[in-house]
Amino acid sequence: GAVVSQHPSWVICKSGTSVKIECRSLDFQATTMFWYRQFPKQSLMLMATSNEGSKATYEQGVEKDKFLINHASLTLSTLTVTSAHPEDSSFYICSPTSGASYEQYFGPGTRLTVT
Amino acid sequence: KNEVEQSPQNLTAQEGEFITINCSYSVGISALHWLQQHPGGGIVSLFMLSSGKKKHGRLIATINIQEKHSSLHITASHPRDSAVYICAVRSKIQGAQKLVFGQGTRLTINP
Numbered sequence: 001g002a003v004v005s006q007h008p009s010w011v012i013c014k015s016g017t018s019v020k021i022e023c024r025s026l027d028f029q030a031t032t033m034f035w036y037r038q039f040p041k042q043s044l045m046l047m048a049t050s051n052e053g054s055k056a057t058y059e060q061g062v063e064k065d066k067f068l069i070n071h072a073s074l075t076l077s078t079l080t081v082t083s084a085h086p087e088d089s090s091f092y093i094c095s096p097t098s099g100a101s102y103e104q105y106f107g108p109g110t111r112l113t114v115t
Numbered sequence: 116k117n118e119v120e121q122s123p124q125n126l127t128a129q130e131g132e133f134i135t136i137n138c139s140y141s142v143g144i145s146a147l148h149w150l151q152q153h154p155g156g157g158i159v160s161l162f163m164l165s166s167g168k169k170k171h172g173r174l175i176a177t178i179n180i181q182e183k184h185s186s187l188h189i190t191a192s193h194p195r196d197s198a199v200y201i202c203a204v205r206s207k208i209q210g211a212q213k214l215v216f217g218q219g220t221r222l223t224i225n226p
Contacts, residue, residue: 032212034212034213034214043201046213093156104214106150
């Protein structure tokens with residue numbers, strides 16, 4: 001399967017600071033990137049979808065000015081949580097797809113804790 | 116009612132038992148995925164199905180498009196199979212890329 005990396009794997013930050021999460025597809029071109037959030041014992045919740053070179057499409061209830069997504073290249077997408085609050089503490093997962101197939105790949109996730 | 120329903124939500128079994136996890140969906144789909152999420156959080160795609168049956172090692176996945184139902188089977192289960200198994204479908208709507216997820220089945224295999 002494809003190799004997807006996320007960095008950092010975990011991060012602790014203080015309220016009010018910003019955190020950037022990187023997602024890289026190492027051996028294929030990710031034309032579309034999905035960003036998910038997962039709270040404990042719950043399923044994945046889609047936050048936004050981005051296509052390379054375009055603005056992201058956010059799901060209802062997800063603030064686009066708070067969760068900034070950049071998908072500037074076919075191998076790198078970033079999610080920046082701005083002015084983080086404790087309620088933003090969650091597990092964030094990226095999921096790239098090449099669009100040419102229906103195969104879905106997932107990053108290993110980033111556990112964010114906001115104190 | 117969720118578009119994707121899994122059963123059971125929790126399953127505990129002894130090592131060696133044959134395991135079945137079910138997934139029913141209510142929308143037309145272009146593909147169905149079975150995913151595995153270990154306690155550390157990482158998600159692995161086990162199967163992608165659009166028809167029939169696929170086998171990989173001790174894992175078997177089947178899908179019945181007419182009945183809108185899929186099953187994931189694990190033969191000779193092992194404690195390392197303990198994980199959350201998630202069924203996810205991709206809508207048949209043209210251009211649809213999003214996955215719709217089931218709520219997951221938490222599987223625990225005791226030695």
